[in-house]
Amino acid sequence: MNSSRIYAWAVNPWVVIGSLALGGGFGLLLPEMAQRLTVIGDIYVNLLKMTTLPFMVSAVIFSLQRLFREGGTARLMLRVVMVFLGASATVAFVGALVLLVLRPGINLPSSTMQTFGLMVGHDSTSSEVVMNLYGTDAVEKGVSLVDVLTSLVPTNIFAALANGDALKALVFALLFGLAVGRVPERISAGLSQALETIYHACQKLMHWLSYPLPLILFCMSAAQLGKSGMGPLHAMLQFVIAFFVASVVLLSLAAVVIWKRSGRPLGATLTALRAPFALALATRNSAACMPSMIESMVERLGFPRARVELMVPLTISLLRIGPMVYYVCATFFIAQLYGHSLGVVEVCTVLFASVLAGFASAGMTGLVTVSLIGMTCAYLSLPFEAAFILFLAVDPLCDMLRTLILVIGNTAAVSVICPRPLKI
Template structure:
């Protein structure tokens, strides 16, 4: 009972927000003391990542095996494609509408523009960062669909696992799971039991790692603000607010979808989503949230385990709604910053380019994810390289929102694909 109360306390939204606020305050007041705390957050995220690949591989193979024995694989595939495409276009359109209505890149004050100039022109590391991320080959590779397809195939699955390449591991798990599903049950029963053991062990580890979450959030926010200070966030405040508004709207829509698709009340639905919500804020790593997403959808909301265990890893790896929203917001902000007027055709181009960039971001994290804004800007001829340092300065905040949209949005997509749970 005590552990249950501690788990509920650690994932309480007010505790999460309070931990982030207190940590940020310490980072601003005592930056020298706060920066060394970053190692605590790094160790915590590494512990979570440690369980991600074995959990994903075991869940996908085991679920595909059961799916093929139960039947209905072709109908499920059509439903997955429909929901993935529809969700991608929907989130991009919502982001575009919010950015056009709020126009965060227009009518900026002279002080803000002066800060932008200092950040872009006088940051000693900015030119090196841009050069590293925007060499001659990177933009071309991002725009070539054949290279994206080639990068999905693991030539050596053990190397992919060792390097933490989640997307290649997912492709292997899908193909291997399809093959195992065709093997007679009397032969594959041993593998099924082993995979189920790995799955539950990883889920238990993730549950244990949730207990110190408030402390981890405090350390991570203190270290981040102690390192960057408040000036970059203040200069990019209008963009962050616009991205926040778009994120909140999409999160509310996702929660409403899950609520309507489940057999639970709104309060029970919100309680069920506590764990993935808190982990998304703490880790900024969607793959690390997969066990809690599955636990919430299956144990708390009643969706079918066989479908959820297959669809959650698939959605997290391929349905990159968080980055899609970010790419639309960032591209339109840059267009407004440079005074570029956009008509309906240009906005539609941004939406479609952001969806493509979102799919291309599968398996990418951190600065590489941000760098793909250059792919969407290329369609409009916008100079993203000069503005890159601006987005780099506020990326820790934006990364939290991207991960939240991805985790809760993918949970909503899975709830739409899965059959409605029976009301008890």
């Protein structure tokens, strides 16, 4: 079996789903042994992250340099803004529609409410107050627009790279790429060749790391279910189902957009999306999927390389549609859980706040991403702190769906921003 067949087998959706299912069964049957497999998944994700920053920086700088030489920068940026606004509004609306139709937080069985009580530690009618006996009460600091804007600018690019701060590295790459684009070609030719070498080397390394994907999926799924079991999933099952439905709707919509924009047959379009789909499930890291997204769009779907290499890192870092729809769904679920009815104005407020929280989540992962649900709940005075542990319990599964929406949804956004590929 040659390398191309091994790669096609490793990223096949049925192989991906089968590996996850087998790993989950192993984790439930032998939880102690399964938890020892955590280190395999951690090493694999670290290997992918290792190449993310050099790949992103080289791709953005190199692409901006070529973009300036070709012209049309202002028109492209206007198109980017329009697509960002349209995509944000679409995912927020779909999330709200699904939660209002399915109503997962309404009329939950008593057994589920008892599980909630055990996980949270107190119910919504409790009046526990935590007090500081000495000094003034600590005031929790919220996320403000000023904080977000300040956090974008790196004071030291080498420190940002050492800390793995992808958002600050992106800002540096954008500014540096704009400057390099204004440098005469005879001077910048050497830098262009070096950046192109780094880019292709990182892409090749990512390709190699796709070969053991089924084994990695098995280990990560087994370790997760071996640690948490099925209890948290049962308690939050209705929310997970609702978020899954919203994710499927958005993924289907994204696939249709890519299909129409690429002009390729539907089967060829879905085949091209296999690799980024599998990596999104395996890594739950959208940045690690960027090389696969670029390869799929350029090599398989025929979109222009210069535009794709610039737009993929930009959209992955800034257009956070996965967290946006998650915040909408989570806020509506908490409102239903506590019996808080929502009018038209409140629904619009949730949508707007969720989009803002999504943009604020740029560069954030894991528990920090979940904690921003409190930003949207604050507009409705909902007690998110009591429900925080519930969302942490099922976040590994929700994180997979968020990453899938980010990767496939942003692939669709890039396909709208870029010119249509030539028909073959």
